[in-house]
Amino acid sequence: MSVDFDKALQLALAAAEHATNAGWPATIVRDLMGRCRLVLDDRHNRIDFPEGLRMELTRMLAELGNFCPSPSPVLLASQLLDQGSLIDDESMAVHAISSGSSVGLLERSVTGQDWRSASNKTDQIEKIVFYSLKGGVGRSTAAAFLARDLSERGHCVLLIDLDLESPGLGPMLLDNDTYPKYGIVDVLAEAAVGNDVANDAVTRCLKLGGTGNGETWVAPAAGSPRDGYTYLPKLERAYAVLPSTTGDLPQSFADRLQAVINSLSKAVETLSRRPSVILIDSRAGMHDIAGVALTHLADLGLLFASDTELTWWGYGELFDQWTERPSVARKVRERLQVVASMVDGADPGAYLRLFTDNAASTFERLYDESGPGDTDSFSPSRDDLFAPHSPIPIYFDSDLRHLTAARLERALSSHKQRGQYTEFVEGVRRLMGEQS
Amino acid sequence: MPSYHSAANRHLRDANQLFGAASFDGASHLAGLSGECAIKSVLCGPGGVFVNQNGRPNIGTESQKTFFGHFPDLWAQAGIFLSGRNINSIPGIHILQGVTNPFLGWQVSDRYEADGTVLKSQATTHVQAAVDLGQVVENAFLIGINLA
Numbered sequence: 001m002s003v004d005f006d007k008a009l010q011l012a013l014a015a016a017e018h019a020t021n022a023g024w025p026a027t028i029v030r031d032l033m034g035r036c037r038l039v040l041d042d043r044h045n046r047i048d049f050p051e052g053l054r055m056e057l058t059r060m061l062a063e064l065g066n067f068c069p070s071p072s073p074v075l076l077a078s079q080l081l082d083q084g085s086l087i088d089d090e091s092m093a094v095h096a097i098s099s100g101s102s103v104g105l106l107e108r109s110v111t112g113q114d115w116r117s118a119s120n121k122t123d124q125i126e127k128i129v130f131y132s133l134k135g136g137v138g139r140s141t142a143a144a145f146l147a148r149d150l151s152e153r154g155h156c157v158l159l160i161d162l163d164l165e166s167p168g169l170g171p172m173l174l175d176n177d178t179y180p181k182y183g184i185v186d187v188l189a190e191a192a193v194g195n196d197v198a199n200d201a202v203t204r205c206l207k208l209g210g211t212g213n214g215e216t217w218v219a220p221a222a223g224s225p226r227d228g229y230t231y232l233p234k235l236e237r238a239y240a241v242l243p244s245t246t247g248d249l250p251q252s253f254a255d256r257l258q259a260v261i262n263s264l265s266k267a268v269e270t271l272s273r274r275p276s277v278i279l280i281d282s283r284a285g286m287h288d289i290a291g292v293a294l295t296h297l298a299d300l301g302l303l304f305a306s307d308t309e310l311t312w313w314g315y316g317e318l319f320d321q322w323t324e325r326p327s328v329a330r331k332v333r334e335r336l337q338v339v340a341s342m343v344d345g346a347d348p349g350a351y352l353r354l355f356t357d358n359a360a361s362t363f364e365r366l367y368d369e370s371g372p373g374d375t376d377s378f379s380p381s382r383d384d385l386f387a388p389h390s391p392i393p394i395y396f397d398s399d400l401r402h403l404t405a406a407r408l409e410r411a412l413s414s415h416k417q418r419g420q421y422t423e424f425v426e427g428v429r430r431l432m433g434e435q436s
Numbered sequence: 437m438p439s440y441h442s443a444a445n446r447h448l449r450d451a452n453q454l455f456g457a458a459s460f461d462g463a464s465h466l467a468g469l470s471g472e473c474a475i476k477s478v479l480c481g482p483g484g485v486f487v488n489q490n491g492r493p494n495i496g497t498e499s500q501k502t503f504f505g506h507f508p509d510l511w512a513q514a515g516i517f518l519s520g521r522n523i524n525s526i527p528g529i530h531i532l533q534g535v536t537n538p539f540l541g542w543q544v545s546d547r548y549e550a551d552g553t554v555l556k557s558q559a560t561t562h563v564q565a566a567v568d569l570g571q572v573v574e575n576a577f578l579i580g581i582n583l584a
């Protein structure tokens with residue numbers, strides 16, 4: 001059996017550990033094909049890199065078989081034009097080694113890296129991201145019910161559809177004659193060349209208008225259907241990294257999304273008033289485009305889940321990559337909240353107890369290990385009702401499946417169906433620090 | 437068969453030495469060649485451009501005889517040509533889609549001109565641009581892209 005993808009990393013870690021213990025701190029750079037190259041930090045060493053060690057490391061890396069890069073499986077940082085960025089990158093995973101030190105692993109993948117770094121935490125919850133591993137779990141409907149509730153309480157809510165591959169909010173909430181001219185794909189496409197069309201990408205949604213001072217604005221993924229209007233050519237370009245407009249760092253997808261949200265928020269402010277809450281319906285799945293909404297946009301990330309092995313395996317994979325990057329895990333974990341979506345069955349209480357157990361087992365990798373009197377650590381207990389793993393439930397209602405715009409309007413006014421969402425909207429309001 | 441990647445590094449090293457010796461005409465000339473080689477190493481690697489029998493990067497088929505040549509045109513030509521996820525995964529590659537072409541005014545024929553034709557400020561721009569392109573190629577190499 002030849003060395004496979006996972007085994008190759010183990011062998012590379014052994015080589016990196018050997019180099020680090022010999023006084024040459026190593027970073028593994030795993031390339032697009034999964035091949036592992038060692039970059040050794042020689043910037044502070046006063047002696048020349050020993051040729052014997054290079055040969056030894058080269059021999060160790062040769063054991064990776066087809067996962068050994070060629071040429072130059074071992075590089076010195078001083079040989080590189082950019083000596084610092086490989087070694088000081090927040091997206092680098094940290095692997096502990098036996099000497100008590102650590103080696104870094106930098107992933108060079110086809111997807112973006114924004115889901116492996118995180119924006120700083122904020123005190124105020126303004127942006128709430130609706131995320132799930134799979135579609136069809138009721139994210140968009142929950143967003144609509146929450147928007148309705150918040151607007152009834154006087155909030156100015158902006159609801160943004162970032163599920164660009166399978167847009168749902170627009171068709172569900174807007175009639176053809178209320179669609180704005182442009183959608184999110186247009187805002188991204190136009191912004192890439194310096195145009196701002198955000199004022200024509202938001203529309204007031206009277207269905208979610210509420211009463212009194214409250215209002216809801218919707219930014220759909222696509223613009224109003226019309227002759228000559230295209231969607232896919234813009235979607236194909238939506239995730240591009242673009243040159244900087246100010247001469248410094250390029251605009252990552254996370255930067256571009258943040259700019260889009262700021263421009264949409266400003267548009268609503270121009271047309272009415274500044275949104276107090278922004279609800280973002282994210283793309284589903286284990287993908288950087290979906291993950292970036294949690295790591296860079298969310299003040300609160302609602303993780304929709306059902307109690308299945310697939311759910312906990314998927315969230316476990318997502319959390320593991322943050323756990324390997326401790327500074328990212330620290331920033332992200334307190335902004336997460338699991339939502340038990342479509343809770344069904346004769347005994348919802350029993351279902352939620354099991355759900356909580358599985359959620360706690362999955363989330364605990366993000367928590368600190370704490371001892372008695374350790375007050376600075378983040379380590380909520382399993383039965384802590386306010387922990388990220390403690391689910392906010394939404395109860396299943398077959399009438400809420402496959403909602404059309406007309407049926408949604410009826411559901412939003414239905415006492416019974418609003419009841420399915422009572423705990424959810426109250427739970428989110430609590431997280432926002434609002435009184436019931 | 438050209439080795440654009442290796443040539444890009446060599447020309448850049450020599451350009452830096454000439455710049456350090458205040459030989460700005462030579463530094464500018466080699467910086468331009470280094471930048472051209474850097475771009476061609478990507479074009480003829482993941483870009484899918486083939487090197488024809490005369491050693492020139494050729495788009496399409498041999499008979500079409502459409503070549504990538506020299507700066508300043510090469511900058512925009514490459515920016516227009518490069519596409520796809522692997523290409524776009526190279527950190528920094530988007531500089532080719534930027535609004536400024538740092539090699540505007542650079543001519544390969546300047547090697548025939550009198551000493552002092554290239555000003556220090558022009559050489560500075562050209563050497564820095566070659567360093568930036570060298571960085572892009574280094575990034576491509578490290579992410580595992582086979583360069584020409």
